[in-house]
Amino acid sequence: MNSSVGPKRVQFDFEVEFLNGGGLQGQGFRLDIDGDDIADDALANYLVRDLRLLMVGRVAISRKTILSEPHKRSSAVAATTGPDPHHVDLSHTIEDGMITYKGLPAPLICDHLSRAASRALYAEGTEFQIGRITMVSNTGTYIDSPFHRYADGADLSALRLDVLTGLDAVVVRVTGMAGRAIPREAFAPVEVRGRAVLVHTGWATHWRTDQYFEGHPFLTADAATYLQENGAALVGIDSYNIDDTADGRRPVHTELLGAGIPIVEHLRGLEQLPVSGLRFSAVPPKVRGMGTFPVRAFATL
Secondary structure, X not given: OOOOOOOEEEEEEEEEEEOOOOEEXXXXXXXXXXXOOOOHHXXXXXXXXXXXXXOEEEEEEEEEEEEEOOOOOOOOOOOOOOOOOOEEEOOOOOOOOOOOOOOOOOOEEEEEEOHHHHOOOOOOOOOOOEEEEEOOOOOOOEEXXXXXXXXXXXXXXXXXXXXXXXXXXXXXXXXXXXXOEEOHHHHOOOOOOOXXXXXXXXXXXXXXXXXXXXXXXXXXXXXXXXXXXXXXXXXXXXXOOOOOOOOOOOXXXXXXXXXOOOEEEOOOOHHHOOOOOEEEEEXXXXXXXXXXXXXXXXXXX
């Protein structure tokens, strides 16, 4: 390795395999680096981000050499301004009799006080409706707090608003990938630190059908570790479960909730969002002693 003083670039060969088939190779590729060296794993992530590659399954780095030569790019980032904020609803509508999770009861929604019955309680021409809903907390689009997995974890009442509202967000698209397991490499193209990471699988198209409950996409344990180690603030997915439901250990819930990272499941509408340049919000009621609850999740563009 060349360790002389001055800016450094890295020259290397690479081979990329994609989750939906095919691949990409390069020889003698060069990139600017900060510092005097870069690890192969970090270089692989840097390459994927730089080329804006999606659905990457594996990256192999070889023939790496550090060169002393001027950087080819400016580090300046131009500020941009966009249109007025626009909101995209990412929540399923909760309806009477709707099944969210196979084996759990559907919500029962009815009147506690009907409009007709209320007329006897108020002045003429005045009426109200007071509703009643009986449901399990895992209904519709919902958030998991650490208490869902850990008895000593933060419950809904302890979740900070700064991890529930206005989070910088990125969308990771894995629609059409071969297989169901979403690996860590799928997240390499984007910066996840401090952000809500929204995984767009396309599975929401099966909502309210029997297919929704079987064969859903899920994150691998290695992907969860990557998101935790790289500082994701929240992880959401438009699938039946963020874990493989055949794995009773639930490694993704265990890893993320153990690190205090909330999970939002059963999202919808992620196809309407750009990959970046958005904020994400998903706020449950402030309930003590409960680990999950439906949210009105939305993106602000």
